[in-house]
Amino acid sequence: MAQLDAPAPPAEPAEQKASLVHRLRQKHRNPAAAHKHPVNKVHYENASRGERIADQASAAIGSWPFIIIQSILLLFWVYINAVEFFTHKWDPYPFILLNLVLSFQATYAGPIVLLAGNRHAQKDRITLEHAADEADIGEEHINRILIEIKKNTELTLRILKELEAETA
Numbered sequence: 001m002a003q004l005d006a007p008a009p010p011a012e013p014a015e016q017k018a019s020l021v022h023r024l025r026q027k028h029r030n031p032a033a034a035h036k037h038p039v040n041k042v043h044y045e046n047a048s049r050g051e052r053i054a055d056q057a058s059a060a061i062g063s064w065p066f067i068i069i070q071s072i073l074l075l076f077w078v079y080i081n082a083v084e085f086f087t088h089k090w091d092p093y094p095f096i097l098l099n100l101v102l103s104f105q106a107t108y109a110g111p112i113v114l115l116a117g118n119r120h121a122q123k124d125r126i127t128l129e130h131a132a133d134e135a136d137i138g139e140e141h142i143n144r145i146l147i148e149i150k151k152n153t154e155l156t157l158r159i160l161k162e163l164e165a166e167t168a
Contacts, residue, residue, distance in 0.1 A: 039130050043123045051119055058116030061109055074098070 047055070060066055077098055081091045091097035 039123065039127045042126055043119075047119070051115065054112050054115035055119060057112045061113065 044052075077091070078095065081089045081095065081098075082093065
């Protein structure tokens with residue numbers, strides 16, 4: 001962060017442009033930076049604590065580390081209960097307890113993923129509304145520019161006619 005605030009030494013225009021682009025990219029990628037897209041601000045500021053937890057849990061459940069860790073735990077469970085390490089196996093071969101644990105996990109994982117999906121759909125809706133508002137503003141600017149171009153064209157044609165009349 002200190003790099004962003006330090007003044008850059010005088011450089012050639014190409015180097016200045018590259019430096020500016022680099023600083024802007026660093027600021028954009030920094031999650032602690034003040035710049036955030038309006039849609040993201042609305043999406044995260046209006047989220048309840050439960051919705052934020054659901055987003056984080058869904059992101060964790062849908063990650064490779066989760067799949068790898070869960071696969072290792074399942075293999076360990078099966079290995080411990082299939083091989084006679086202990087005198088008493090707590091979950092013998094059909095692994096009914098493991099099935100119960102996985103069913104319990106799925107019972108909670110499904111709604112969490114649905115909550116996160118609903119939040120994502122809500123964010124998409126807000127994004128589309130924001131894009132439509134920005135498009136309307138852009139259209140207004142374009143229409144004003146086109147009106148000014150039309151006025152300038154008419155003025156230029158009048159001046160051209162006057163100059164042709166003077167030379168004739």
